[in-house]
Amino acid sequence: MITTTDLTKVYRSRGREVTALAGVDLHVRPGEVYGVVGTSGAGKSTLIRCVNMLERPTSGTVTVDGVELTALSGGENRAGKDLREARRRIGMVFQHFNLLSSRTVQQNVELPLEIIGLDRTQRRRKAAELLDLVGLGDKARSYPNQLSGGQKQRVGIARALAGDPKVLLSDEATSALDPETTRSILKLLRDLNQQLGLTVLLITHEMDVIKSVCDSAALMRGGRVVESGELTDLLAEPGSELARELFPLSEFGTGHPGTTVLEITFQGDTPAQPFVSQLARTYQIDINILGAAVETIAGRMVGRMRVELPGGHQDNVVPIGYLREQGLQVDVIGTANGAAA
Amino acid sequence: MSGLSWDQMQELMWPATQETFQMVGVATVCTVLVGLPIGVLLVLTSKGGALQNQPVNKVLGAVVNLARSLPFIILMIALISFTRWLTGNSLGWQAATVPLTVGAIPFFARLVETSVREVDRGLIEAVQAMGGSTWTLVRKTLVPEALPGIVASVTTTVIALIGYSAMAGTVGGGGLGDLAYRYGYLRFETAFMWIIVAEIAIIVTVIQLAGDLAVRRLANRGRGGGRTRLLRPRASAPAPDEDLVAS
Ligand SMILES: Nc1ncnc2c1ncn2[C@@H]1O[C@H](COP(=O)(O)OP(=O)(O)OP(=O)(O)O)[C@@H](O)[C@H]1O
Ligand SMILES: [Mg+2]
Numbered sequence: 001m002i003t004t005t006d007l008t009k010v011y012r013s014r015g016r017e018v019t020a021l022a023g024v025d026l027h028v029r030p031g032e033v034y035g036v037v038g039t040s041g042a043g044k045s046t047l048i049r050c051v052n053m054l055e056r057p058t059s060g061t062v063t064v065d066g067v068e069l070t071a072l073s074g075g076e077n078r079a080g081k082d083l084r085e086a087r088r089r090i091g092m093v094f095q096h097f098n099l100l101s102s103r104t105v106q107q108n109v110e111l112p113l114e115i116i117g118l119d120r121t122q123r124r125r126k127a128a129e130l131l132d133l134v135g136l137g138d139k140a141r142s143y144p145n146q147l148s149g150g151q152k153q154r155v156g157i158a159r160a161l162a163g164d165p166k167v168l169l170s171d172e173a174t175s176a177l178d179p180e181t182t183r184s185i186l187k188l189l190r191d192l193n194q195q196l197g198l199t200v201l202l203i204t205h206e207m208d209v210i211k212s213v214c215d216s217a218a219l220m221r222g223g224r225v226v227e228s229g230e231l232t233d234l235l236a237e238p239g240s241e242l243a244r245e246l247f248p249l250s251e252f253g254t255g256h257p258g259t260t261v262l263e264i265t266f267q268g269d270t271p272a273q274p275f276v277s278q279l280a281r282t283y284q285i286d287i288n289i290l291g292a293a294v295e296t297i298a299g300r301m302v303g304r305m306r307v308e309l310p311g312g313h314q315d316n317v318v319p320i321g322y323l324r325e326q327g328l329q330v331d332v333i334g335t336a337n338g339a340a341a
Numbered sequence: 342m343s344g345l346s347w348d349q350m351q352e353l354m355w356p357a358t359q360e361t362f363q364m365v366g367v368a369t370v371c372t373v374l375v376g377l378p379i380g381v382l383l384v385l386t387s388k389g390g391a392l393q394n395q396p397v398n399k400v401l402g403a404v405v406n407l408a409r410s411l412p413f414i415i416l417m418i419a420l421i422s423f424t425r426w427l428t429g430n431s432l433g434w435q436a437a438t439v440p441l442t443v444g445a446i447p448f449f450a451r452l453v454e455t456s457v458r459e460v461d462r463g464l465i466e467a468v469q470a471m472g473g474s475t476w477t478l479v480r481k482t483l484v485p486e487a488l489p490g491i492v493a494s495v496t497t498t499v500i501a502l503i504g505y506s507a508m509a510g511t512v513g514g515g516g517l518g519d520l521a522y523r524y525g526y527l528r529f530e531t532a533f534m535w536i537i538v539a540e541i542a543i544i545v546t547v548i549q550l551a552g553d554l555a556v557r558r559l560a561n562r563g564r565g566g567g568r569t570r571l572l573r574p575r576a577s578a579p580a581p582d583e584d585l586v587a588s
Contacts (some may be wrong), residue, residue, distance in 0.1 A: 051469055077391045077473060087472035098467040102485040102562060112471040112480060143562050162470070 001167060002028035002051060003118040007060035009046050009223075020046040021057070021242050022223035028216070030166075031199040033193050037212040037242075038220030042169040044203045047220070048171050051201065052090045053083055055068070064090060088116060095172040099144040105155050106131065107142040112162040130158040134188060150181035157188065161196075170202040174209065182206075186213045205243050211297050215296030217242055231298040235265060238331050246297060247304055253290040260316045261290070264305045265329040271337045275326055276307070283319050285309060306333075345524075345533055348465045353520060354537065361516035361544075362508065365502045368441035372498060376446045377491070379405070380453025381479055391465075391475045408447040413505055416440050417512060437514025441502055449498045456490025457483050489560040496552025500545050509542075517541055 009021040020043045024222045028034040036044050049055040051062055053069050057210050059094050067086050074080035079087065097110050101320055109127040118126065131137050134154040144152055153173060170189070174182040190213045204210065210217050210231070217227035219242050227234070227242050235243045247265075255261040264275075292305040309316045313332060323330050347351075379401065385391050386398035412418075417440040424430075424439040460483050468478050484491070507518020517537055525534025 054466055054470060077389065077393060077469070079469065079472070084472040084474060087470060090470070092467070092470040094463060094467065096463055098461070098463040100464060100482060100486060102488065102559075111468070111473075114481065115468075115471055115473045115477055145562070159471075169470075185496075 001030040001065055002026065002034075002201055003033075003061075003317070004047075004050070005061050007050060007062065007178040008058045009043075009050060009055060010058045019223050019327075020062075021050065023060070024220075024225050026218065026225065026228070028201055029137070030199055031193070031197050032215040032338045033190065033202065033282055034214050035214035035217040036201070036203050036220060037205060037207065037210055037217060037245075040205070042220040043196050043223040044220055044222075045171055047199060048203050049171055052092060053079065062302065071159065076249075088112070088163040089167070090159075091163065091165035093153065093156045093160050093170045093173045095170065095175050096178075097144070097149075097156045099152060099155055099159075101144055103143075104140065105136065105144065105147070107320050108144065108155055109158045109162055112131070112159060116163060126162065127158075130161055131155075133161070133192075134158045149177050150185060153177065153185050154188065157185075157192070161192070163196075166197075166199060168198050168200045169284075170200065172203055172205070173289060175205070179236075181208070183212070189213060210242075211246055211295065215298050219245075232267060232300060233304055234300075235297065236329050247293070247295065248301065252306075253306075255288075255290065258311070259288075259312065259331050260309045260313050262307050262309065262320065262322060263331040263333050264307065265331075266303045266305075266327075267300055275323065276305075279319055279322060282322065285319065304340050343531060350533055350536065353524075354540065354542070355459055356516045357515060357520040360510070360514070361441070361503065361506055361518070364437050364441060364506045364514055365435045365499060366518055367435075367438045368445060368502050368506075369495065369499050371438070372445040372449050372502075373495060375442070376449035376498075377453055379438075379446065379450035381457055381483060381526070383450065383454040384457045384483070385475070391478055395446075404413075405447040405450055408443070409451070412443075413440070413444050415442050415507060417509060432513035434516065434572055435516050435548040437506065437509035437512075437516075441509055444505060445498055448501065452494035452497060453487075453491055456487040456494060459490065460486045489556045492559060493556045495554060496549060496556075499548055499552075503541065503545060503548075548550060 004024055004026045007021050007024040007026075008019070011018040011020055022043075024043075024047055026034075026047070036047065038044050046055060050057045051064065051069075053062070053072075053074070057070060061068055063069065066172055068081065069086055072080055072083040072151065074083045091329075099105075100111070105113070106124075106127050109130055109297070110123045113123040113126055128137065128140065131140055133210060136151060136154050138159065141148065144155065147155065156173070157168075168189075170236065173189075174185050177185060186209060189200055189202070193200050193213075200213075202209070202214070214231060216230045217234065218225045220226065227240060229237075231242075231246070234240045235247065237243060276287055276289070279285070288308040290306040290308055292303065294301060294303040298301070309319060320330055320332065361411075364577045382392075383398065383401060383405070386394045386401065388395070388398075420440045420443060424436050427439055430436050454480045462481055464486060465478060468482050475482070504518075504542040506514065506516050507522070510516035510519030511522050517540060521541075524530040525537070
């Protein structure tokens with residue numbers, strides 16, 4: 001639904017050059033919620049702003065719903081007709097809401113409808129529908145100043161949905177909100193994604209946001225995507241940075257000398273099997289559980305457990321093989337007297 | 342000590358007041374009609390604006406600055422033939438509106454520019470992201486959002502015009518300023534002069550209060566009324582102490 005190929009963006013100001021994007025290939029499939037994380041300055045905002053051409057990429061292409069936006073004319077601030085048309089089908093929500101203080105909530109939602117050219121009665125009806133959808137039907141006549149942050153963002157979302165977009169872009173839409181409000185806004189985004197089949201590309205710096213709403217994620221650093229994919233795949237990938245961030249086990253113990261420490265990840269139904277006791281019984285070994293956690297990620301239950309087996313790696317090849325046969329992902333994170341396997 | 346009776350004074354003051362209102366009224370309307378687009382254009386053509394265009398911006402800015410630095414009296418004399426061509430006359434309040442308008446346009450345009458520039462960049466982006474054209478941006482975002490500042494600018498401009506209408510009046514425009522000058526200075530009717538000055542002061546005060554009220558109403562859209570309104574800081578308005586033209 002959204003594809004970027006080799007996207008670069010270089011800012012030039014007073015002779016100095018800043019490479020904000022250094023070749024980004026992003027592929028967001030229809031109907032998914034795709035999260036982009038990364039440290040400050042990684043280029044996340046630049047990336048999302050390139051998707052609807054609020055920034056003109058220096059090179060590379062952006063295609064949204066089959067339309068190559070980079071091929072449409074118009075500068076950053078003055079879009080050509082085709083680009084304006086295309087933008088009407090891409091909703092965007094902002095960290096600071098960007099609602100017009102001179103308009104009521106309803107009039108704010110009507111603004112994109114005015115741009116599309118609907119008449120008054122159609123606009124009224126559509127705005128009322130959208131406000132009901134985001135749970136603000138009773139606030140139509142209020143001004144943005146009379147709303148809480150969460151309510152403002154709901155208005156922002158209603159406004160973004162006015163043009164019946166297939167794609168919603170969100171740059172830190174919850175960063176100005178408290179945790180509770182954040183949860184309710186994320187739930188709304190998730191509901192809209194499921195009800196309307198809306199594709200969502202969101203930027204965040206909170207792993208919790210990724211964990212609670214995203215199907216896929218990308219990690220950005222220094223203008224590049226260093227890791228990306230579906231969360232369930234990432235969790236199954238040994239050494240995945242995103243997986244480790246999503247599911248940190250670092251606070252758990254690291255084992256004793258002369259033992260082997262394993263990290264076992266299981267998804268979906270696997271934990272139904274009592275694999276720890278089976279392992280202990282089958283191989284007659286004492287298993288020390290160092291730590292375990294279970295979470296719901298991308299709507300699936302995912303668990304991770306760190307266990308300690310007696311003896312070195314050599315001694316445990318067979319039990320590890322057994323666990324892998326059970327469909328578990330096993331990472332040998334270290335033998336206590338030295339290097340990782 | 343005054344040689345004029347109160348009735349005589351009133352007879353003189355009434356038409357003069359009308360002339361002042363006509364001069365200032367017509368000049369204000371023309372100033373807003375021309376100055377508002379110029380002010381908006383100054384923002385749009387500047388760097389990062391929707392119609393970014395350095396040459397146009399530079400030229401427009403230079404013309405505005407030049408017009409603002411011209412002493413009003415010079416402007417009036419320089420415009421005599423233009424005025425005659427436009428109004429068919431170089432005397433009377435109709436003629437006085439021409440230099441008043443020309444003098445006030447750059448002043449007002451700069452005030453508008455300041456207000457429009459203060460509109461949050463995020464709002465502009467939101468409209469662009471919706472697929473709005475530059476015209477939509479101006480009509481539905483920049484002007485409505487800057488309206489409190491623009492109204493404050495109109496107030497400031499009207500008051501400045503009242504001051505300058507006195508000068509325009511002395512060269513044939515009539516009005517209150519002219520009356521005060523003719524009777525106070527030329528005929529030593531000091532008391533009458535002060536009465537006229539008081540009238541002008543009252544008019545200015547009423548306009549300022551009405552303008553402030555309108556600005557507050559606009560700036561507080563949706564902020565609720567009552568006590569909280571009084572506790573809020575005043576809406577940011579361009580400094581009212583700028584001069585119409587450096588004279
Ligand atoms: N208009 C601009 N002009 C010059 N440099 C810019 C501009 N916008 C962004 N940059 C630079 O590009 C880089 C990426 O910025 P960007 O805003 O995309 O980061 P980000 O990942 O969104 O960070 P944050 O998490 O703080 O929002 C930064 O080094 C920034 O300084
Ligand atoms: Mg950012």
